[in-house]
Amino acid sequence: MTRRPRLRTVVTTGDPVLDVRHLSASYRSVEALDNVSFTMSAGQVVGIIGPNGAGKSTLMKAMLGLIPASQGETLYGDRSLADQRDRVAYVPQRSQIDWTYPATAWDVVMMGRVKKTGWFQRFSADSRQLATAALERVGALELRDRPIGKLSGGQQQRIFLARALVQEADAYFFDEPFVGIDKKTEAVIFDIFHELAAAGKTVLVVHHDLGETMTHFDSLVLLNRELIASGARELVLTAPNLDRAYDGKVAFYNRGAA
Amino acid sequence: MLDLLLEPLQYGFMQRSLVVAVAIGIICAVMGSYLMVQRLSLLGDAISHSLLPGLAIAYLLGFNIYVGAFIAGTLSTVAIDWIRTQTTIKEDAAMGIVFSAFFSLGITLITVIQKDNKIDLNHFLFGNILGVTQADVVSTVAIAILILAVVAALFKELLFYSFDPIAAQAAGLPIHLLGFGLMLLVALTLVASMKAVGLILVLAMLITPGATAYLLVPRLHQVMLLGSAIGVVGSVSGMYLSYFFNLPSGPAIVLVVSGFFLLTLLVSPSQGLLTQSRSNVSQLALWKELKALFH
Numbered sequence: 315m316t317r318r319p320r321l322r323t324v325v326t327t328g329d330p331v332l333d334v335r336h337l338s339a340s341y342r343s344v345e346a347l348d349n350v351s352f353t354m355s356a357g358q359v360v361g362i363i364g365p366n367g368a369g370k371s372t373l374m375k376a377m378l379g380l381i382p383a384s385q386g387e388t389l390y391g392d393r394s395l396a397d398q399r400d401r402v403a404y405v406p407q408r409s410q411i412d413w414t415y416p417a418t419a420w421d422v423v424m425m426g427r428v429k430k431t432g433w434f435q436r437f438s439a440d441s442r443q444l445a446t447a448a449l450e451r452v453g454a455l456e457l458r459d460r461p462i463g464k465l466s467g468g469q470q471q472r473i474f475l476a477r478a479l480v481q482e483a484d485a486y487f488f489d490e491p492f493v494g495i496d497k498k499t500e501a502v503i504f505d506i507f508h509e510l511a512a513a514g515k516t517v518l519v520v521h522h523d524l525g526e527t528m529t530h531f532d533s534l535v536l537l538n539r540e541l542i543a544s545g546a547r548e549l550v551l552t553a554p555n556l557d558r559a560y561d562g563k564v565a566f567y568n569r570g571a572a
Numbered sequence: 573m574l575d576l577l578l579e580p581l582q583y584g585f586m587q588r589s590l591v592v593a594v595a596i597g598i599i600c601a602v603m604g605s606y607l608m609v610q611r612l613s614l615l616g617d618a619i620s621h622s623l624l625p626g627l628a629i630a631y632l633l634g635f636n637i638y639v640g641a642f643i644a645g646t647l648s649t650v651a652i653d654w655i656r657t658q659t660t661i662k663e664d665a666a667m668g669i670v671f672s673a674f675f676s677l678g679i680t681l682i683t684v685i686q687k688d689n690k691i692d693l694n695h696f697l698f699g700n701i702l703g704v705t706q707a708d709v710v711s712t713v714a715i716a717i718l719i720l721a722v723v724a725a726l727f728k729e730l731l732f733y734s735f736d737p738i739a740a741q742a743a744g745l746p747i748h749l750l751g752f753g754l755m756l757l758v759a760l761t762l763v764a765s766m767k768a769v770g771l772i773l774v775l776a777m778l779i780t781p782g783a784t785a786y787l788l789v790p791r792l793h794q795v796m797l798l799g800s801a802i803g804v805v806g807s808v809s810g811m812y813l814s815y816f817f818n819l820p821s822g823p824a825i826v827l828v829v830s831g832f833f834l835l836t837l838l839v840s841p842s843q844g845l846l847t848q849s850r851s852n853v854s855q856l857a858l859w860k861e862l863k864a865l866f867h
Contacts, residue, residue, distance in 0.1 A: 375738075378742050380738055380741055380742060399741075399742060399743060399744035400743070400744045402742055402743070402744075403742075403743070404738070404739050404742030404743070405739065406736065406738050406739055410738065411735070411736060412609070412611070412735075415609055415734075415735050415792075416609065416786055416789070416790055416791055416792045416794070416795050417731070417735060417790075417791060417792060418790060418791055421731065421791060421792070422735070424728070425728075425731065425732040425735065425736070425739075425740075426743075428728050428729055428731075428732045428740075428743065428745070429743045429744050429745060431728065433725075433726075433729070434725050434726075437728070461790040461791075477739075481743065487742070
């Protein structure tokens with residue numbers, strides 16, 4: 315018998331759990347993020363959108379303390395998010411990873427259990443069951459023993475999603491999970507996002523496509539180095555907001571999505 | 573044939589060499605695998621060259637030369653990291669600057685020392701595995717046990733860190749400590765290997781066995797195990813070559829492991845030049861552009 319990842323700590327939908335306050339960050343002395351503030355409720359799928367170079371990934375990394383913020387803070391509950399990293403699962407951009415690394419899909423999924431397992435401990439049978447269940451959930455169980463370099467982009471992203479699931483986190487951070495993947499994988503990923511949100515988790519996704527996939531997000535954070543707008547999707551996706559964020563170059567915007 | 577190989581082992585110095593050869597064959601392959609997967613192979617070269625001044629200073633002051641070399645190796649990684657993080661100079665340039673400076677200081681110091689003392693620079697540069705002392709054996713084995721114990725204890729953390737440091741950090745792992753710990757272990761590996769392989773060529777013992785195994789097996793621990801086997805066969809063969817033909821042991825060992833790599837490169841099932849589709853040469857971009865030039 316395999317069991318699903320446990321979904322604990324159900325937070326009532328609507329409570330603001332994530333509170334970004336006046337966050338600024340610079341990268342090699344170029345200001346990438348200027349005084350960004352927004353709040354986010356648990357139980358929602360929230361997209362961070364904006365043009366290339368808007369600082370979307372930088373925002374995510376600065377929130378988690380993976381790069382130093384020059385100003386501001388990010389609270390999760392009533393404490394700094396960076397001090398509660400064991401409650402966080404973060405999935406980096408696929409392009410940041412060396413996929414020629416000698417590891418199998420299984421090895422990568424088990425990485426999600428490293429922190430929970432603890433120093434000097436071996437992976438438990440429980441952890442292995444969780445990993446099997448997560449691989450099954452993302453439809454990649456048969457890829458278990460494949461070297462990661464032999465997987466397609468969509469398959470690699472599924473493995474990363476499985477790794478995030480076994481972390482049994484409360485907050486999930488995904489950086490551009492839909493780049494270079496197939497439609498079927500996209501559907502699987504959105505499906506799981508909604509499941510996580512329904513279980514009261516916090517799901518934050520850096521996204522750059524303003525097309526039909528927009529309907530999957532409950533709330534949006536629109537960014538162009540500074541915050542343009544944040545909140546419910548239909549309130550953020552207005553023509554004036556998008557003009558400001560994209561300098562009026564957003565002809566591909568699908569109005570039906572709002 | 574077997575007699576030919578067993579006969580030298582009746583000598584104490586050959587027994588000591590054999591123990592050292594096995595130990596460094598294993599730890600070089602294990603630590604080299606970590607360097608390879610992080611694209612830090614050349615850092616191994618930088619640290620090894622940087623050991624020399626520490627060794628010389630320790631010799632001058634009458635301290636243990638292993639400790640001196642280890643301190644110098646650690647200082648060099650700190651210096652490289654400091655230049656890389658405090659300036660916009662890239663890591664490869666920082667490595668080049670630091671290791672050439674350290675190495676020059678080492679050569680200078682040892683040349684000065686050599687005027688009054690009998691210390692053979694060549695042994696440190698090119699290795700003399702047949703000259704290891706009982707104390708060398710004890711240090712090498714102790715270092716090897718320490719390294720293997722740490723790697724076994726932290727394997728899952730080091731795998732996560734070396735594959736995806738950002739996600740590892742986001743999950744709460746102390747990645748800077750893990751990275752620095754790995755570099756300390758690499759420095760220890762180099763210290764343990766310097767007498768057998770020499771500072772100049774120890775890079776090959778770090779990288780080549782692991783790279784050979786990487787062409788053959790898909791998981792990190794398998795790369796380490798197979799790499800260790802290749803490393804041990806290589807260093808033991810090199811030891812015999814050194815004994816029978818009076819060669820410096822470093823080049824002898826490195827030639828053997830390089831031979832393994834070449835063979836694997838040719839016949840590896842997944843990436844072999846001979847086993848893969850033919851006409852690799854005609855597909856080379858450089859060759860195509862050359863042909864186009866003369867058309």
